[in-house]
Amino acid sequence: MPQKKKFGTFAGVFTPSILTILGVIMYMRLGWVVGNAGLIGAIVIIVIAHVISVATGLSVSSVATDKKIGAGGIYYVLSRSMGIPIGGSIGIALFVGTAFSIALYLIGFAESFNAYLGFGTEINDLRLTGTIALLGLTVLALISTSVALKTQFIILAAILVSIVSIFFGSTEFAPTTINLIPSDNAVPLEVVFAVFFPAVTGFTAGIAMSGDLKDPKQSIPSGTLYAIGVGLVVYIILAVFMAFTINSEVLRTDYNILMKIALFAPAVVAGIWGATLSSAIGGILGGPRILQAMSIDKVTPTFFSKGKGANNEPVNALFLAFIIAECGILIGELGIIARVVSMFYLTAYGFINISFFLESWANPDFQPTFKVKRWVGLIGFIACFVVMFKLDMIAMLVALAVISAMYFGLQRKEVKLQSNDVWKSVWENVVNKGLKKIDAQVEENTNWNPNIILFSGESDHQAYLLELCKTVSGRTGIVTNFKLILDKNNSKPPLKKIDQIVRDEKFKELGIFARQIKVSNIYSGITSIASTFGFSGVEPNTIMMGWPKGLENSKEYSNMTQTLLHLDYNLLYLDFDRKTKFGNYNTVDFWWRETDSKNAEMMLNIARFIIASPKWNNTSVRVLFVNNNNVDVSVIQSKISKLVEDLRVLVAIKIINNAVEQKTFYKIIEEESKTTDLTIVGIPDYNIEKQAEFVLKTNKLFDAIGSTLLVKAAHNFNELDLDLGDTK
CATH class of the missing domain: 3.40.50.620 (HUPs)
Structure with missing residues (x-):
């Protein structure tokens, strides 16, 4: 059996990452960004984009050094920390985003290739060239991942030569004044940012190769962060160079201007073609591996888990990536494809950052060898969604809806792994801190x-x-x-x-x-x-x-x-009437007496909860009071009305004059609440020696009325002023 090949930091992470970062956007759209945003605007866009990529790179690097990393890159990291529902939904978003990014790179390649060789540059011409290139790269990936990765060293050398050729090139397009801010006819900065952002997403190409690395815990952090750092420096230097050497109008209108100013144009051509094709190779190698890992976990159909050779190359997954990439190529507009890719990646990066933040904050078992402050993840999460909101609020809502739908779908599917789920740690942490807050408070007479x-x-x-x-x-x-x-x-x-x-x-x-x-x-x-x-x-x-x-x-x-x-x-205590049950949930009677001062407040709280319940929300509530002392009914009515006004529902108050007849309390309840769906009565204070008498008397009442709830309030309830005996 042939030995499985493994790659180090430079070949497995840094090279595929940096080649994707220094790709189609740098050659074909960075000048357009500077021309529309001005030098200051372009630098701000580059920095904001890199804040997101640096935060995400740090977050995923830290999480990657906490657990054993298998094939599937970011999906594997998320699914083993946040659980399958989050990991799977973000993994799907990353896979689709990666597949669409292949189209982005190949349309960029087609623009340069057709323009340089004098072929047609109409949309159908670009589609044809892009499709032929996609077929060729897919065949290369099927032949050997190792061969595909080795070609990247040649391409990296070509990119370096092309950048040197650009810096020592012609100054014939030099501006008379430096354009620092956007001009009046410039494209809005939100659109410019959306087109530029895919330039900084390339670091995921290296992480996606996690299953093919010798030491992923060492290679992922160092290779990823070096690639992001080098990309940031190159983009800022190139932006400054373009602003000082090329007229802003030319930058906005000529996508091939770098070839025209270069000291040796073929070197730039080689760099553009190499960068775009290598970026596409990175997507073709990385995307299917994400899908294959998800299929192994049964998140996606197991058909895509099948591979070939010693390295288990994801052949079936590659064909799906090919189909999605071809759909992107058929769109044919680099700017439109870039905006679609941006939304997918921003959504995924936002959840990657919050994943790290929650792991760091809540999981006591989170012990990464690559230490990062947890606020980095929170900043990255906020930045992603602020940018998404500014770019396209509707697209952001659609992206979140799609992710949420996938999340709940995977929850219902109940795919489980033998791994920790950070949400359990999150809830434990929240409960722990909440209990400490509650326990620290001095108990007062507050709502029950x-x-x-x-x-x-x-x-x-x-x-x-x-x-x-x-x-x-x-x-x-x-x-x-x-x-x-x-x-x-x-x-x-x-x-x-x-x-x-x-x-x-x-x-x-x-x-x-x-x-x-x-x-x-x-x-x-x-x-x-x-x-x-x-x-x-x-x-x-x-x-x-x-x-x-x-x-x-x-x-x-x-x-x-x-x-x-x-x-x-x-x-x-509930005495449940097995015949009438709770009737139609239409009527509730609360019985008060002078000695029920604490019970009355508890009943008020129970009344609030009952009327808020869906089954009881149309009920008629009555408060009944037995007037044994011939007190003015209006006085009693006024006092009880003040007590029940906080219920915010119409409460009928009935005062029953009993000074003459002197009927027993239970006899009056029997007469008034015979057909009530639920009757609530307070338990009076009585000597425990009289328990038998109380129980027998109460049993007799329950035989005559429907379901009844007896209430006895604890001492922490307030005493309501129900003593009307001295009122004149």
Whole structure:
């Protein structure tokens, strides 16, 4: 079996990168950039473009030295750090951008080739020449990657000779005045930048060869950054030279001016042809390798993963790259192709930078040998999207929509790798910092943010208890449902942590966490969970369960209740009517009494959450108050109206005069709320010795009305002024 060939930093990274950087834009459009933007504008464009490329180069180099790098270049780096959905969506964007860039280079080649040899320069002539060149380079790539890479040394020498020939060339087109800023008839700077930007994207050509490098962790950072640095110096020097030696009008109109001023024109021709063709070779070699790596990971069809030879050359992927490149060639306009390529690369580079930033910030296992400050990635990310917005906001939105669609598509596909996903580290970091912030705050009487421990049991109506619990917890509340597995003899060991987690679709849909715990006694189990569950900053504050019919004489239940009251939990008990359920979700009654001052404030919070729920958003809310002391009804009405006005919904207030008849509170509820879909009543303070009496009396009420929620507020709720006994 033939030995697989590996390349070093110079041949494998620097050379393909620098040849792509010093390519078609430098020879065929840099003069046009200077002519339209002026010297200062051109330098600003060059610098901004290189801020993005330097930031991206630093980011990808740092990430590349943290993990083992395989074939696929930037795609491989992203998929192993950010996960398959992000890595795959950006990898696809990079592949398409790289394939289109092949067309960019070959149309540039065709412009120079046809003009120099006197062939036609119409769009169809350029398409024909570009297509012939694409066929020839594809055949070369199929023959041997090694041969293709070795030709680059000859081309690099030709580029150096051509640049020297340009600097020592004719000054017959010298301007009378130096054009420092754009003239009135110049192309807008946004368009100029979009055409120029592909010049700085060439560094990805070297990274794409990651699978063919001897030491990618050493070669990628050094080869990439040297190529970017050399390119920056050459572009600035050439821009200054052109501004001082060539008239701006000539620069704007003559794409072949460098051949005309050169000391030896054939040297420049050789440089242009060599640079454009070598850049195209870089795309032809790199693009298919990205697609092949994605196909190996099953992101794209596995058909494209197949290769040939000892180096597993990506033959099938190469044909798709050929088709996309040919589509670009058929466009035929270098400026249009350049703008398309710019959007693809800017989108990809933005996510590469944010990938590095998130890895550096959130992943405790991120230990690259090439250290870079994390703010570099953030600057690169911001710069990419600011530039995209300035270039073409609609194109930016389309690009983001396409990337998002691919991202969610890959998420649904659920392709997984045996590698870390930075998003887990990101969320852990966010949660960690958030908990510290919350824990550092002194607790005050603020709006109730529910953190509910739910004991829903297992029954036919469990779903309704889960639904109501999620409703009263509001949009930001937390609900954790506990399933208690009874083992009276304590004969089995406790469940392992991983086995305590319950993953069930019904909990997932409602956004409820679910756990299961083995207990020897239900009531002591509830007490134990209430005493120990939770962590700093997010301690549970509410217990919710079904109403315990038949336990009026249970000593264990009594002890549990005493403990929960002592722990100062809010208590919610639901008596669910199995016949009427929650009716049509149309009516809710809140019952207040003078002794319900804390319960009333809790009910106000529950009311806010209920009316915000989609199922209850058209409900009619009533607040009912029993007037036992013959107080002026208008006084009571006014006081309650002020308390409920923050609900921002129409609340009906009903005052029931009971000074004469002196009916029992529960009897009045039975009469008024017989057909109400959900009745909410406060639990009064009572001695635990009277538990049996309270439970029996409450059971009788529940037999007469529909679903009812009993509420007992903890001490952290404010006392509302409901004492109207002395009011005259």
